[in-house]
Amino acid sequence: VARARYAKGESVTAIAKALGVHRATLYRHLADSA
Template structure:
């Protein structure tokens, strides 16, 4: 009986997620880096500023900045 109830919950959850996706909604935490922050970070990096200083000034972690800068860093 428990397995059946679990399968019903699973089906309803999947249907809800699919419906939300069809309406253009996405789940998860919003990104800390938008296009503006990325543009500023690239410009500051081009001027020779350290990634640590840029991250501190923009309020993001170094790891996040490295992830978004990719090969630019």
């Protein structure tokens, strides 16, 4: 879900807020699955 939203150009901050996770956690997730 996060990857799809990020690919659409949504900001990491907005995605993290919506999913209830920290920005750093989300960046790590996006980097791991790239």
